[in-house]
Amino acid sequence: MPLEAVNDFVVKFANVNGSGSASANGMFAKAILRMGVPVAARNIFPSNIQGLPTWYEVRVTEAGRLGRRGGVDLMVAMNPQTWAQDVAEIEPGGYLFYDSTKPLAPSMFRDDVTVVGVPLTAMCNAAYQLPRERQLFKNIIYVGALAALLGVETEAFEQLFAEQFAGRERLIKANVAALHMGRDYVAEHLQPLGLQVRRADQVGDRIFVEGNAAAALGAVYGGATVCAWYPITPSTSLAEAFTGYCEELRIDPQTGKARYAIVQAEDEIASIGMVVGAGWNGARAFTATSGPGISLMTEFIGLSYFAEIPGVIFDVQRGGPSTGMPTRTQQADLLAAAYAGHGDSKHVLLLPADPGECFEMGAQAFDLADRLQTMIFVMLDLDIGMNEWLTEPFRWDDARRLDRGKVMTYEDLEAGRDFGRYLEVDGDGIPYRTYPGTHPTRGGYFTRGTSRNPYARYSEEGPVYVGNMERLLRKFDTARALVPAPVRRDAARATGEGVIYFGSSTPAVHEALDVLQQRGLHLDALRVRAFPFPDEVFAFIAAHERVFVIEQNRDGQLRTLLINEGEVDPNRLTAVLHYDGTPITARFIADAVQRHMADRKPMPEAAE
Helix, strand or coil: CCCCCEEEEEEEEEEEECCCCCHHHHHHHHHHHHHCCCCCEEEEECCCCCCCCCEEEEECCCCCCCCCCCCCCEEEECCCCHHHHHHEEEEEEEEEEEECCCCCCHCCCCCCCCEEEECCCHHHHCCCHHHHHHHHHHHHHHHHHHHHCCCCCCCHHHHHHHCCCCCCHHHHHHHHHHHHHHHHHHHHHHHCCCCCCCCCCCCCCEEEHHHHHHHHHHHHHCCCCEEEEEECCHHHHHHHHHHHHHHHCCEECCCCCCCCCCECCCCCCHHHHHHHHHHCCCCCCCEECCCHHHHHHHHHHHHHHHHCCCEEEEECEEECCCEEEECCCCCHHHHHHCCCCCCCCCCCCECCCCCHHHHHHHHHHHHHHHHHHCEEEEEEEEHHHHHHEEEEECCCCCCCCCCCCCCCCCHHHHHCCCCCCCCCCCCCCCEEECCCCCCCCCCCCCCCCCCECCCCCCCCCCCHHHHHHHHHHHHHHHHHCCCCCEECCCCCCCCCCEECCCCCHHHHHHHHHCCCHHHHCCCCCCCEEEECCCCHHHHHHCCCEEEEEEEECCCCHHHHHHHHHHCCCHHHHEECCCCCCCCHHHHHHHHHHHHHHHHCCCCCCCCC
């Protein structure tokens, strides 16, 4: 039987990169949002400019499920190269939409799928003369046909055209005409599908925004004035968004001069060097990069840790190692970031779950960097960074003030306060610093990447070095109380099973937990939001017999951090790993957890 659903189904577009389909597919998602129905959209694209397969998945979800479900109810198959795998992905009873200009052999279809053909190429050839016009308007025609088949309102698209092409009346009319060409064909030759969109009121005032843009705006609100970066997918749009926001928000209204410095450096090493230099000088500075950039930046990251210089790195993670899959998502930089640098070093990581937290943590990172006098990592990934997510409007307290941490002033120095750049005063591992030029004769020091005593004088004495390294550990321990606390979600009934997860996996995990509950399987859940892990994380593990650690990498990097930092028995932590480069799905999580629970034997009783 053909699938039937209202405001609850998945549409997937299979296209060729460079065909102009991305804009049309995005409008399809936004038109449904304009009807008050939430969507979750994912763009899966290749690393070349043109010619390779690309997919765009839209989950229509009045219930507000913002993770990937798994499976496809309607496949829009526009790429002959991927036809077989695209058709195979359709759910039984689902629908296949394709260009029927040329007849295809019956063997290319499935008996349990409803086939919907529209002669798109023939329609374009009849209506347009230029090859590029035929290519671009073909996308709008199929969107128009889909709108008619699914019940998406024409007015929503026309409003989007008017906004996108404002002031260009010819383009507006051309797109509206192409849209109606597709709608008119369906009205004359086809029937609506069993999948339908109906106007609702479930979007509210939420916004549709990329995580990279949200993090960039957070950096502006967090007081960042310096950005040094080198282009790398998928982080480039973060630096570009910061530039746009600064041009709007950081121009002196009296003089018209920029109150910021943005430098596209010659490489990643130069960019992080500029960040460290700016941080030493008192500016709030950051870079945006991905895994390969972190590898190149490691020596300067170690300098920041040991010399205690604040800075922020936005790491938008992608598939690795090496060049890996540069346009695919993973959570595979955790260990590289947490322990970046040779010798003993540990770094603070913030783990946002959506664009709202990208904004919040993007701002908070700069307070933490100044407070702790160290490099702070904000760990996004491609799924959050480059996809648009439906999220609550960003909130900001205008009474909030920047936390500069322990800075000794001219008045402090003039009054004779004892200043040692690496001198512990308050028992929290954090020394006082001065800004360059604070006082003409006092408060100066050499910033060293070599061992030194509390007064910044060079020293290779063993006890001096050990004392400094232990102080850095105390500072790291102080960070536990400063970073965002984990978020707990308890099951409907008492259980000895739990899950730990983080970042972009969050919406899929939440849906999977609901699915498992319907299957009679109950698990408590804890979302970690930062490293070092607050004490609640290890208390959660200790309170459960088994804990599943869900993450998007091969080696279970979050699990490794939990074992290393909490001396947790590895047998208590079961890895659930997804790392094919596509965002994790609720279906994958639920099935994997259920399979593990069925396979595992009860744990032996602890010895008395």
